[in-house]
Amino acid sequence: MISARTSRSAILDHSGQTRAMRWVMAVMLFLTVLAAALGLGTWSAAAGLDRQLAGRLTVQLIGPDAARADAVADALKGQANIRSVTVVPRAQLVELVRPWLGDAGLDADLPMPAMIDVTLADGSTATADAAAAAVARIAPAAHVDRAARWLAPVRSFIASLAWLAAGIVLLMALATSAIVLLAARAGLDTHRDTIDVLHMLGSTDVQVSRLFQRRIALDTLAGGALGTVAAMVAVLLIGRRIAAIDSVLVGGVTLVLRDWICLGLLPLVFAGLATVAARIGVLRTLRRQL
Template identity: 45%
Template sequence: MAGGNRRAAAAARHRLLPAGRVAGPMPWIIAIMIFLTVLAAAAGLGLGTAVRAMGADLAGRATVQIVEANAEQRDRLAGQVQQALRGAADVRSVAMVDPATLADQLRPWLGEDVTSGDLPIPALIDVTLTAGDAGMKVERVRGLLARLSPKLRIEPHAAFLLPLAGLLTALTWLAIGVVVLMGLATGAVVVLAARGAHDSHRGTIEVLHLMGATDVQIARLFQRRIALDALMGGALGFAFGILVILLIGARLSATGSQLLAAVALPPASWAVLVAVPIAGILLATLAGRWTVLRALGRAL
């Protein structure tokens, strides 16, 4: 009698868990969800890394502009500024920007006349401040420069890219929001699929109940099927997501832009991406189990 019960239970299980094929559209839907979630998570992590790298690189750095049309006076003033900055307690290092490098950067905008001497080009001095409150240090250096000449200006590097940093931060939060929404959507899809599976197997469930199966045992059968579907879909979506990320990373590296190159994924970020499909599988399994147990409880 016990052997017959086990065979009947096994037959019911195989009807609930079709073998050798993808059971319905749910694996493909989960694959799409995981694919989009991995891309959104990679975007958020990459942009977050870029914002942190930008902040660390620009914090405490500034540029002194010497706005003087006369070349001789400009050179003389540049020497005085460098000597004064090297003696300032708030300044760690001072470096004069090569005029040839500055001319090369201005040539696409001003043409070849930029090297003719007809256009007055300000001299630039890169300044690295000591650690601490960069805002207060910039103000103290600005006061020092004002005492030297009214033709001296100092601009912190962070001020130029502050709008860009704000945009990247907003995009990072947007990516985080997309990841949360995709997680909710995945859970909703699993709930709908579990309800459909429960409704389509009511006869089998009744037989299992008559054989003495508990709600937990029946829910475990559905849980196993959902877990297998989620595993297949998660692996497929994760593989395609990583492939797209690697292709985009290669394209960004080929641009040669330091800003785009900052959008990178450190090892910790890759670990988070690996956790995305695992979390998706667990979410699908738990959502399916909860849905089936809830449906079975209502049927009693």
């Protein structure tokens, strides 16, 4: 009489096939975690960009209107739903144009536009329009720019990267299911005679499928954990490189604790997915053979 342990060893290959399955799952999870980290990081950057730019206005006063900067600032401070109004100092503007003008920007006779940074309390279009109208009453030639408007293409591009990463994760999950199905069917073909003996001894299709799905789940979890750890180390190293870049847009691509937890749970998710795929594939194949 064949014991449960003996039957399990006979059906499931613990040598080359098992090792290959684990390495395949390690590679799949490595790529999946990288894609998921890209999606989470870029989505965090898009959200941070929204928080920074929502309700931000820049007022530019050129020529004679530059002398009215203080009057425009006072008018804006008297408006409702305006959180802060700051006139940018000339020294700061000189530093901004220094890469192009050099020390010529230090000349007091050089005409320099006046800039006013405005932060709205609610960021609504109505509040922005009211602020622009207040500026126009004092300086009709002034330019009022909404930061969110001219950075909208950048935000859209970052969001597109996040959705692309989500699509890659979904494709990797589908590919993993396909690999599991192929591995399960290969195992059934290899051990068909042993499975027939188990059926004659009274084993049901569900009991046979449990042997396969248990082995596949363990292989997916073991290989997936290895691939996930390797990917998280790579993401950590890349994150340090990004942190060294002094850029507002690139620096926003960061992962918080919640994101790291999500990445760490991916092997469990894929192991569950592999278990379900193996059960469905094995049961369908066994029913066709009977």
